[in-house]
Amino acid sequence: MIKKSPVMRKCISCRTTFDRNDLLKITNDHKLGIMLNQGMGRSAYICKSKKCYTDSKLKKKLQKALKSGLNPDFFDIFEREIANYK
Numbered sequence: 665m666i667k668k669s670p671v672m673r674k675c676i677s678c679r680t681t682f683d684r685n686d687l688l689k690i691t692n693d694h695k696l697g698i699m700l701n702q703g704m705g706r707s708a709y710i711c712k713s714k715k716c717y718t719d720s721k722l723k724k725k726l727q728k729a730l731k732s733g734l735n736p737d738f739f740d741i742f743e744r745e746i747a748n749y750k
């Protein structure tokens with residue numbers, strides 16, 4: 665039996681490494697712009713700890729990681745998503 669090792673990614677806020685499946689993925693899609701948990705392109709990851717997704721510097725960190733400005737609409741989507749984790 666081959667044990668598949670998880671893909672590890674780093675949270676942009678706390679810089680802890682997690683299994684990718686346990687992180688929120690924010691992708692700057694080539695065609696569709698910033699997307700949550702989908703899309704192809706440069707991605708940033710945030711863990712599901714309250715400290716991280718409510719980080720006041722998160723917006724800046726995301727913009728830096730994605731090398732892109734963030735659409736205010738994205739934060740509506742993001743906030744709706746993280747509402748599930750409270």
Ligand SMILES: [Zn+2]
Nearest residue numbers: 675678711716
């Ligand atoms: Zn984190």
